[in-house]
Amino acid sequence: MSTLTITDLHVTVETDQGTKEILRGVNLTINSGEVHAIMGPNGSGKSTLAYAIAGHPKYTVTSGTVTLDGEDVLAMSVDERARAGIFLGMQYPVEVPGVSVSNFLRTAKTAIEGEAPKLRTWVKDVKDAMAGLRMDPEFANRNVNEGFSGGEKKRHEILQMELLKPKFAVLDETDSGLDVDALRIVSEGVNRAKASTDVGILLITHYTRILRYITPDFVHVFVDGRIAEEGGPELADRLEAEGYDRFLTNA
Ligand code: ADP
Ligand code: MG
Ligand code: MG
Numbered sequence: 001m002s003t004l005t006i007t008d009l010h011v012t013v014e015t016d017q018g019t020k021e022i023l024r025g026v027n028l029t030i031n032s033g034e035v036h037a038i039m040g041p042n043g044s045g046k047s048t049l050a051y052a053i054a055g056h057p058k059y060t061v062t063s064g065t066v067t068l069d070g071e072d073v074l075a076m077s078v079d080e081r082a083r084a085g086i087f088l089g090m091q092y093p094v095e096v097p098g099v100s101v102s103n104f105l106r107t108a109k110t111a112i113e114g115e116a117p118k119l120r121t122w123v124k125d126v127k128d129a130m131a132g133l134r135m136d137p138e139f140a141n142r143n144v145n146e147g148f149s150g151g152e153k154k155r156h157e158i159l160q161m162e163l164l165k166p167k168f169a170v171l172d173e174t175d176s177g178l179d180v181d182a183l184r185i186v187s188e189g190v191n192r193a194k195a196s197t198d199v200g201i202l203l204i205t206h207y208t209r210i211l212r213y214i215t216p217d218f219v220h221v222f223v224d225g226r227i228a229e230e231g232g233p234e235l236a237d238r239l240e241a242e243g244y245d246r247f248l249t250n251a
Pocket of ligand 1: 013014015022040041043044047048049058
């Protein structure tokens with residue numbers, strides 16, 4: 001069992017108007033096997049939380065801590081965080097010219113494990129994971145993110161998660177821009193990863209619809225850079241019915 005603990009996290013970013021505090025004291029504890037949904041209005045700081053956990057250089061942690069089984073995550077480089085078992089969906093949104101999906105996945109797996117995966121089992125694992133996500137085998141030969149559709153990017157993100165087997169995955173708006181079929185397929189991939197590897201998941205979303213396919217253990221409502229309310233899956237139902245207005249008027 002692993003635990004990712006975020007304590008009183010404050011994060012700033014440099015803007016044209018100067019330094020702006022975006023996260024204003026976030027507290028969150030995620031254990032292996034748990035799905036935590038972070039829901040909130042646009043601009044509330046959800047992506048900033050994801051980037052801060054992953055170590056994006058644009059986001060400065062001014063106070064607070066992030067620990068993984070007691071180890072100081074904030075002291076780790078981006079690579080060290082990945083090796084420690086933290087995965088951020090969308091961490092490679094850029095095109096990687098000349099690098100195929102297949103080579104990219106194998107390189108990432110080798111970097112994380114410290115040794116190259118055994119070729120025969122690896123090839124089968126990739127094939128199986130792609131089949132599970134209803135991806136054309138040809139996709140493995142394409143260059144990373146080159147001309148990928150929105151849906152292909154999301155499937156590629158979940159493919160990475162299923163193959164890299166992180167301890168904790170932060171999935172930021174994995175549901176955005178997906179049609180119902182793609183949403184179901186991507187959600188099944190997340191559920192498979194949860195069942196087979198006990199990954200802990202931080203599922204960031206603006207909308208409740210993905211939560212029909214992935215049942216969260218906890219729902220956190222994010223408003224203005226901090227968690228304004230917490231509950232179980234029933235809180236998502238309430239948000240679906242009522243929206244975020246209640247939180248915004250009280251903020
Ligand atoms: P969310 O993901 O909830 O929509 P974000 O974390 O993307 O929210 O953004 C929160 C706030 O911080 C927004 O007001 C946004 O404009 C601002 N912000 C985030 N990243 C940057 C950045 N790199 N430069 C300037 N402002 C930023
Ligand atoms: Mg504080
Ligand atoms: Mg966002």
